[in-house]
Amino acid sequence: MxxxxxxxxxxxxxxxxxxxxxxxxxxxxxxxxxxxxxxxxxxxxxxxxxxxxxxxxxxxxxxxxxxxxxxxxxxxxxxxxxxxxxxxxxxxxxxxxxxxxLPGPDTAEEPDDLDDVRKSWPGGWQLPTRVDRDRLHGGWLGRAAGCLLGKPVEKIPRHGIREILTATGRWPLRDWFTGQGLPAEVAARWPWNRRSAPTSLAENIAGMPEDDDLNFALLALRILETHGPGFTSADVAQAWLDWLPAGRVFTAERVAYRNLLLGLTPPDTARRHNPFREWIGAQIRTDVYGWTNPGRPDRAAEAAWRDAAVSHVRGGAYGAIWVAALAAAAPVAATVDEVLDAGESVLPPASRFTTAVQEARALGAGTDDWESILDTLHARHGQLHWVHVRNNAALVAAALAYGGGDLERSICAVVAGGWDTDSNGATVGAVTGALTGASRLPERWTAPLHNRLASSIAGFDGIGFDELADRTLALAQAGGAA
Structure with missing residues (x-):
């Protein structure tokens, strides 16, 4: 995003x-x-x-x-x-x-307190807790590849994406976007994301360019390395102020950043003049909390909630704990269904967010006609802003179920669906990459990354995905499992 x-x-x-x-x-x-x-x-x-x-x-x-x-x-x-x-x-x-x-929504259905959210959690999860470095490496590579695929068409609607692909002979989507052969009238009607196109089209890719979907993962890694698994929301807020340039945050994160500078502290930073409180921002920040708690969706979700509380409430926070739970399962699970089960297990059962992802998962698993799935999703959620959390989470759930754990099928499906293409590509790529493992990912999706990630966060610019896998594994092993 x-x-x-x-x-x-x-x-x-x-x-x-x-x-x-x-x-x-x-x-x-x-x-x-x-x-x-x-x-x-x-x-x-x-x-x-x-x-x-x-x-x-x-x-x-x-x-x-x-x-x-x-x-x-x-x-x-x-x-x-x-x-x-x-x-x-x-x-x-x-x-x-x-x-x-004004009074908020009914907290019985949409709780805004972690203790209330926990009440519906199961007593345990039948998942392995021993994690393999190769699968963590795959999670990092998949997150980058999916994000990079979606970057040039961020903000372009679904029908515009299809027109671009058709005009360049790449429909249905199965490879990087290209500007080569794109007719001028189509390019004028659907201009690329101007920040992203210079570094994210097939002819220009030379490593993973900077993106907030990766910056926040790096920041989560730093928070855990600095404060350990018991970090607080205040630690997250301080990390933003110390390490995250204000110009690299948007929507709810920018509002929360402003509120921090005004002297507010979490969770009030998420609640003052913040109309983006249930948008996608927190959902893109929490994969690392899952990767470092393999097989423990509960621990991952608790960490994600503390992070999300700086900028989001209710649905915005549910997106954060859902993705963290997906990420906790992905490096140790055998199937994408096990991953999706883990994600749903931490959600408030009666919330609109939960309904959206469950319905979308059923859609994705119910037919091989991706276009009909997208028609239904856009009919159900098309009234929401393209950066809202519910529509994007639904699209992610559908793409994961439809893709069956295959990285290429999954990231291409979710990016072709429109809305927040780079964030959704990153989340779907992270899940399927961790399910697959780096050594078994298709080279055409990983080789262009050149084991190099650009970032404005000090100390991370140019870092390799292999080093990130090593550091993530160290944290996962240090945390242990009960």
Missing amino acids: TAGPAAGTPAAAGAAAGTSTAAGAAGGPGRGLRLTWVQPEDLLPHELAASRDEGRDVTALAERWAAAGGDAVAPVSGASPVPASPALRALAVELLDAADA
Whole structure:
């Protein structure tokens, strides 16, 4: 997930130049620096949508905003082109405060406390706890390969992805994307992710470029190496401030980062003026907590919850514990069904998130017609933002069930499905890579990585996936199993 300016918008030009501004970064009266994902007038429309999705009545707030001239349509790129007037911005702050004060969803169905979530967990898991380095290595390589496959088409909808592939003779998707042979009119209609295309198209790949889906995995590794398995949410927050550049975080993470700088501490950092609290950000951060707790979805989920609490609540946190549990099972399980069972075992049984992934898993296993599966998923979840957690988790679950543990079939299916293509590719690649093991992964998906990962996190730039596997194994062995 690199939820910066949308491809093809004026904002994307600023993003390509390495800024974190939205459209109108310079020039013209009243036009200045426009930071994405934090301005009150840009957050409020997202908050109205988030509150409605949670079942909260924001009719009066929406009417006040509309009467004052506020735009009810959330900006796709994270910031509207022109700053709001001081009066309108002040009203946005007031309405965000009012939304924060509204009662939340029913906690019986969607608990927001780890102790309540634990109540439905089984007494144990029938999974091996002895992990093999090759399978951890496969998890890292699979995460990178799936992420890299999805990078150039992030933000492009499903039908646009298909048009690109058809125009380049690569439909259905079975290989890296390429710009070679892409007709100009198709390229203009569906421009690549400008941050990613220079390093993620087949003709340009030379190692794994930087991506937040890998940065957060590296940061989790550092947190565990520094603080051990008993780390706290405060440790995660401090690690962000110490090691994670603010310009490399988006949506809920950027809001939480802002809240940290305002002096708030977790879990309040996730709850103040944060309409992205149930988006995908925490779900992309937790594989390492699973890999270092092989065969123990409970320990992995507990660690993931503490990490997620910095920026997410409810569904956003469920995504984090689900992926951590998947990752705990993937390096030791024999089948993808065992992995999916482990993931579902830590979820609140009555939550909308749980229903979404269970229904999607059944869809993925029920037919070999991937396009019909996607039709159903988009009909059920298409109203959600492309970075929301439920639609993306459903797509991941369906792709894992459909792919049957095969890395290529699985990552190609999930990326072709659209929405958050790089994050979903990373999660699906991590699961199937760990199930398979590095030594048995297809070389055409691993060789272009050149055993090299770029990162803006100090100490990790250029690191090899073999070293990451060694360090992950050391943590898994040090943690032991009860």
